Structures are given as structure tokens and as C-alpha cells.
Amino acid sequence: MRWRWIDTPDGSQTLVDDETGLTFRSRHGARTESQHVFVDGAQWPRAPGARWTVLEVGLGPGTNLVCTHRAAVACGAVLDYVAVERAPLPEAVFATGPAGALWPWVARALAVPGHAAEAAGHRLTVHVDDVAGLDLGAERFDAVYFDPFGPRDQPASWTAPVLAQVAAALRPQGRLLTYAASRAVKDGLRAAGLTVRSRPGAGGKRECTVGQKPARAV
Numbered sequence: 361m362r363w364r365w366i367d368t369p370d371g372s373q374t375l376v377d378d379e380t381g382l383t384f385r386s387r388h389g390a391r392t393e394s395q396h397v398f399v400d401g402a403q404w405p406r407a408p409g410a411r412w413t414v415l416e417v418g419l420g421p422g423t424n425l426v427c428t429h430r431a432a433v434a435c436g437a438v439l440d441y442v443a444v445e446r447a448p449l450p451e452a453v454f455a456t457g458p459a460g461a462l463w464p465w466v467a468r469a470l471a472v473p474g475h476a477a478e479a480a481g482h483r484l485t486v487h488v489d490d491v492a493g494l495d496l497g498a499e500r501f502d503a504v505y506f507d508p509f510g511p512r513d514q515p516a517s518w519t520a521p522v523l524a525q526v527a528a529a530l531r532p533q534g535r536l537l538t539y540a541a542s543r544a545v546k547d548g549l550r551a552a553g554l555t556v557r558s559r560p561g562a563g564g565k566r567e568c569t570v571g572q573k574p575a576r577a578v
């Protein structure tokens with residue numbers, strides 16, 4: 361099998377792709393990285409009935425999805441999660457990982473790509489496609505989880521046009537979260553019109569990055 365799960369120090373697992381040598385989440389704590397960089401970074405309103413609209417670039421094995429779903433359920437928020445994934449993982453991999461309990465929902469979303477599958481009021485849509493050039497709409501999302509591996513490994517996923525696309529899909533004051541922290545990434549996010557700041561990192565990284573869309577001019 362091309363993929364294997366490995367244990368990380370916080371008790372969660374991350375996936376290793378032996379063909380590319382890439383790891384899907386930090387080896388130093390997969391769940392900790394998802395929770396800190398993406399879920400906490402988004403600063404979701406923890407109010408019953410709050411609607412959390414997410415665009416994720418790179419669903420992978422769903423660690424961000426399961427952490428966000430858990431946080432939404434815990435406070436009674438309603439999740440509208442749209443993921444773009446050009447190479448969905450097979451059931452034998454996804455269903456045996458940390459987001460395995462969500463597999464039936466993910467499978468229903470994958471069965472009709474681009475259409476929302478509902479589960480207890482939460483919505484999941486998966487576009488099985490490359491994010492580059494995909495119509496993501498304008499000002500739809502409160503948060504973008506930008507997670508297509510790193511710019512060194514997947515440079516075509518981090519181009520100025522892609523960053524401009526995902527920035528356009530953010531609502532005013534919406535946030536783009538990434539564990540990447542290089543100068544080039546920050547410059548790219550600024551060029552896409554976002555205000556950029558660094559936060560302490562997690563999972564063995566010193567920093568991660570938040571790009572925020574300005575408020576709409578009145």
C-alpha cells in the first residue's frame with residue numbers, strides 16, 4: 361500500500377505517502393497542528409446556530425475536517441464545509457484514519473462532486489479537481505484552510521493566480537490560514553490583497569500565517 365498511518369506525540373496519527381515521501385500533517389502532532397493552525401486560527405464564533413463557512417484546499421485524510429466538525433458540534437455551530445481535492449484518498453486509507461468516523465459523509469459528498477451532502481444539518485461539498493482555475497465564487501467563505509502541501513513541494517498550487525482566487529472567495533474580514541510561513545508566501549498573500557500576520561506555529565513549526573481580507577469599504 362502506498363500510504364501508511366504513523367503515530368504522532370499528541371496521540372493522533374498522520375499519513376505518509378511512500379511514493380512522494382510527503383506527510384499529510386505534522387509528525388510532531390497531527391491533531392495539534394490542525395486545531396491550532398486552522399480551527400483556532402479561524403477564530404470561529406462559538407455560538408449555537410453560528411454558521412461556519414469553510415473553503416479547504418486539500419481535503420487529504422480529513423484531519424482539519426474532523427477537528428472543525430468536532431468544534432462546531434461542541435458549541436452548536438453549523439458547518440458548511442467546501443473542500444477542493446484533486447486526488448481523493450481511497451476508503452481503505454481515509455476510513456482507517458482520524459476522520460474515519462466521518463467517512464460515510466465524505467463518501468456521499470464524493471459520490472456527487474460539487475454537491476453538498478448533509479449530515480445532522482452540517483454540509484460537506486467536495487470538488488474533485490485542481491484548485492487552479494476552479495470557480496470558487498466571490499465572498500462566500502469566512503475561512504480558507506489553505507493546505508495543498510507546501511510551496512516547495514507543490515509550487516503550482518501556490519501561484520499568484522491561485523492565491524488571488526482563494527482570496528476573492530473570502531468574505532470581507534474572512535481569514536486564510538496556512539502553516540506555511542515563508543517570506544514568499546506572505547508576499548503572495550499580500551499581493552492577493554490580504555493583510556498578513558504571523559502567529560506562533562504548532563507541530564514543530566515556529567510560525568504559521570494568517571491572511572485577513574479587509575472590511576468592505578463603506
Ligand SMILES: C[S@@+](CC[C@H](N)C(=O)[O-])C[C@H]1O[C@@H](n2cnc3c(N)ncnc32)[C@H](O)[C@@H]1O
Pocket residue numbers: 383384385394416417418419420421422423424425444445446447489490491492507508509514516517
Ligand atoms: C497536506 S494534505 C491536506 C491535509 C488535510 N487538509 C488534513 O487536514 O488532513 C494536501 C492535500 O492537498 C491536495 N492538493 C495539493 N495541491 C492541490 C491542488 N492544486 N488542487 C487540489 N488539491 C490539491 C493533495 O492531493 C493532498 O490531498
